[in-house]
Amino acid sequence: MDAQTAHPAPEPIGACRLDELEEGRPRCIRLPNGRQVALVRAGASVRAFSMRCPHRGGPLYKGRICYGLRSDSPGDMTLDESRMVINCPWHNWEFSLCSGESKFDPAKRIAVYPTDVVDGVVRVHYGAGRPTPRTPVVQS
Amino acid sequence: LPLPIVDCDVHEEILETDVVEYLPRAWRDFLGAGDATLRHINTNSVYPRGAMYSINPFGYYRKDALPADGGPAGSSPELMLEQLIEPFSVDAVILTGGDGLYMSALTNPYFAAEVTRAVNDVRKDRWLAVDPRFKGSISLAVQVPEWAAEEIRRLADNPAFVQICLSTNPHAHPFGHPVYDAIHRACAETGRPFAVHSLGDGIAGSNASHTASGNPSLYSEYHGGAVQGMMSHVMSFMFHGVFERYPDLKLVILEPGGVGWIAPFLHRLDANFKGLHREVPWCKRMPSDYFRRNIRVATQPYDHERPSEPLVEALDALGAEDFLVFSSDYPHWDTDSPTRTLSVLPKHWRDKVAHRNAAEMFSLDIPVPA
Numbered sequence: 085m086d087a088q089t090a091h092p093a094p095e096p097i098g099a100c101r102l103d104e105l106e107e108g109r110p111r112c113i114r115l116p117n118g119r120q121v122a123l124v125r126a127g128a129s130v131r132a133f134s135m136r137c138p139h140r141g142g143p144l145y146k147g148r149i150c151y152g153l154r155s156d157s158p159g160d161m162t163l164d165e166s167r168m169v170i171n172c173p174w175h176n177w178e179f180s181l182c183s184g185e186s187k188f189d190p191a192k193r194i195a196v197y198p199t200d201v202v203d204g205v206v207r208v209h210y211g212a213g214r215p216t217p218r219t220p221v222v223q224s
Numbered sequence: 225l226p227l228p229i230v231d232c233d234v235h236e237e238i239l240e241t242d243v244v245e246y247l248p249r250a251w252r253d254f255l256g257a258g259d260a261t262l263r264h265i266n267t268n269s270v271y272p273r274g275a276m277y278s279i280n281p282f283g284y285y286r287k288d289a290l291p292a293d294g295g296p297a298g299s300s301p302e303l304m305l306e307q308l309i310e311p312f313s314v315d316a317v318i319l320t321g322g323d324g325l326y327m328s329a330l331t332n333p334y335f336a337a338e339v340t341r342a343v344n345d346v347r348k349d350r351w352l353a354v355d356p357r358f359k360g361s362i363s364l365a366v367q368v369p370e371w372a373a374e375e376i377r378r379l380a381d382n383p384a385f386v387q388i389c390l391s392t393n394p395h396a397h398p399f400g401h402p403v404y405d406a407i408h409r410a411c412a413e414t415g416r417p418f419a420v421h422s423l424g425d426g427i428a429g430s431n432a433s434h435t436a437s438g439n440p441s442l443y444s445e446y447h448g449g450a451v452q453g454m455m456s457h458v459m460s461f462m463f464h465g466v467f468e469r470y471p472d473l474k475l476v477i478l479e480p481g482g483v484g485w486i487a488p489f490l491h492r493l494d495a496n497f498k499g500l501h502r503e504v505p506w507c508k509r510m511p512s513d514y515f516r517r518n519i520r521v522a523t524q525p526y527d528h529e530r531p532s533e534p535l536v537e538a539l540d541a542l543g544a545e546d547f548l549v550f551s552s553d554y555p556h557w558d559t560d561s562p563t564r565t566l567s568v569l570p571k572h573w574r575d576k577v578a579h580r581n582a583a584e585m586f587s588l589d590i591p592v593p594a
Contacts, residue, residue, distance in 0.1 A: 139498075154505065157469060157506060158402070158464055159465075160506065161506075175499040176499035177498055177499055178502070187501065189498060
């Protein structure tokens with residue numbers, strides 16, 4: 085099935101147990117439907133997102149989770165703890181874990197999926213996310 | 225071409241003898257010129273000497289631009305009117321200076337500040353007062369940036385001084401570095417663009433090298449490498465956030481080593497920025513956006529023959545008609561004539577490049593034919 089045209093049912097899919105995830109450290113998980121997603125634990129909640137970067141196909145699940153940055157003037161920078169992002173290990177592209185958007189190229193975005201935790205099991209609402217193009221389109 | 229023309233890079237030569245005349249007496253005495261014979265000027269110069277470390281075997285000027293009185297090319301307002309302004313119906317020329325471009329290479333900062341004031345006053349009295357089509361640059365010595373800012377404010381009430389112009393870098397940092405913030409601020413507050421002329425990086429007395437891997441030994445290296453300094457200044461302004469701090473400030477790059485390099489250069493900066501913006505989170509726009517909004521580029525040397533050339537098409541895709549401004553570089557050896565340059569530009573660029581972009585940037589009232 086082509087990821088760009090797939091419309092899987094939006095039922096939640098059990099992915100793993102919450103205690104299998106390390107705080108702030110993404111993991112690649114294969115779902116029972118055969119799809120792979122990146123999961124990262126943030127306290128009692130979990131973020132799920134595409135495992136591949138839409139820029140050049142880098143492994144997002146090996147990237148760095150951090151907060152966004154705010155700056156009001158040259159030399160000033162403050163962590164924006166309301167905004168969590170993933171930095172791709174290849175080329176450092178950054179995507180919001182809320183919206184999936186790249187800050188400087190709205191045409192490039194990752195899929196982010198709602199999750200919940202029921203009885204210690206992390207469930208991914210896989211069909212609710214916006215799929216990432218399978219073949220990255222490189223355009224500056 | 226029936227277009228109004230603003231020429232954004234014209235080199236008038238302010239003679240040392242005139243500068244000395246305008247110096248305070250104590251500084252004339254310092255030069256050994258206190259007896260007014262100016263006998264010692266050749267050894268105690270007001271301008272940095274040994275600045276050109278390479279020799280153009282044909283010289284640096286058009287041979288037909290040498291005045292009959294034996295002075296250097298560019299030293300005669302009358303000849304400039306006769307050779308450039310009248311025959312091409314030029315509406316305004318922006319005088320950018322000759323040796324005065326390099327005063328930031330003088331080792332004595334107190335003397336440099338005095339020479340700078342004298343150069344600007346000579347320009348005001350002997351050029352700007354001669355014809356309203358002459359518009360001046362405020363020359364600066366930036367060894368002490370706060371003093372340079374004072375010089376900008378001293379002349380800010382005179383609308384004939386339309387920009388500041390620098391070429392030589394005394395602080396080992398390109399001109400967007402915050403060490404120059406006092407100058408950025410003075411430009412923004414007085415509404416004067418910050419112009420940088422190439423070929424002053426790395427001259428004797430400066431603390432930069434002319435090309436990235438050192439100073440050249442041949443004129444062909446020196447002249448061909450002009451673009452390297454320009455690229456450094458452009459990046460410095462963008463990434464140090466000068467255009468965020470002063471959103472209306474314009475950077476003008478003069479004689480920037482041609483214009484064909486701009487599209488691939490910006491493509492690279494944009495691509496890099498998407499991965500590196502955490503280093504400079506104050507930059508809210510893409511480098512190419514800052515370039516279009518805040519940077520203006522003088523056309524000379526315009527190396528292209530027709531609009532269909534790939535490099536010209538790449539510039540067109542960037543919107544170059546909004547950031548290019550015409551320049552001739554009169555009276556230098558590689559001057560571009562207004563008719564030649566404007567006639568080989570894509571037609572839809574001509575009006576803006578010939579006069580509209582410059583008139584808007586310098587707030588010039590240029591009459592436009594109906």
